[in-house]
Amino acid sequence: MRRIRAFGHFWWDFVVGDDWRAAAGVVLAIGATAALVAGGVDAWWLLPASVAVILALSLQRAAKP
Amino acid sequence: MTSAVFLVLSAFLASAVEFVEALTIVLASGITRGWRSSLVGLGAATVVLAAIVAALGPALKLIPIDALRLVVGGLLLAFGLQWLRKAILRASGYKELHDEAAIFAREAAEARSAAHDERAGLDWYGFTLSFKGVLLEGLEVAFIVVTFGSTQGNIGLAALGAGIALVLVATVGVLVRAPLARVPENTMKFAVGVMLTTFGIFWGAEGAGAHWPGDDASLPGVLGFVIVLSFSSVALLRRRRLAFA
DSSP states (O other): OHHHHHHHHHHHHHHTTTOHHHHHHHHHHHHHHHHHHHTTOOOTTHHHHHHHHHHHHHHHHHTOO | OHHHHHHHHHHHHHHHHHHHHHHHHHHHHHHHHOHHHHHHHHHHHHHHHHHHHHHHHHHHHTSOHHHHHHHHHHHHHHHHHHHHHHHHHHHTTSSOOOOHHHHHHHHHHHHHHSOOOEETTEEHHHHHHHHHHHHHHHHHHHHHHHHHHHHHTOHHHHHHHHHHHHHHHHHHHHHHOSOOTTSOHHHHHHHHHHHHHHHHHHHHHHHTTOOOTTGGGGHHHHHHHHHHHHHHHHHHHHHHHHHHO
16 A cells, blocks of 8 residues: 555656646646637647746745745 | 657757766765665666566557647646746756755765665665666656657657767766766756746647647747746746845
């Protein structure tokens, strides 16, 4: 059990890291892009715009005085 | 052609950074606990990593390319934003710079104070230190090679970038026999964060069904966007830090 937990912890740390909100933001942004494309909008611009917002918010949290 | 160059360059840079970190651990283990255990640990980890790449590479080819790009794009973007975030925080003074010499000194001190435990004719601490270090750093390389290579349909090209980095770092490591503190690791980590984020954005959007204007030709545009975003973030954070100082 401990090994499974350690394995899960390793992958969580590897992909998500110390800001889970940023990873959640990425999932939401990709989901929103897929939804817009399914609705007929070629939303290639959404992911770069979302990354700018996600990164800004993540940096703001990390650099809180 | 553009994406092939990016592919090799990204795999090279990311792998070089990880190999420099692995080398520091192998050196700390070898110098303090003996080279035999350290090198056997290095060899064992290399075999495990090769098996992971050999198993995952062909398995990923069975997944439809759009689904693969969607998942890999998402993973790379989450992973790349982590690197980029840390690199921006380091460059703006909010996080300590990565220092191989300091890490080497810490690892070596811990290795010296550990008790001697011999198993299978090896110093067990030296073996596990080297094995774990190479395996963990190498997993990141394997992840990058497999994801980059499979989404571009060319694992060989990504492996080439990683292979060049391995040969280069190993050669310099053997010649110098000291942690590669002069390698501009923080700058390289910044570049890798930028590359991973760029590929993550590109493949994530493609996997979600969007079409980039000009297809692959838009990749340099995405790269330029991420670079501008990163440098402006560093500038803003530096100004903010000075204002609060």
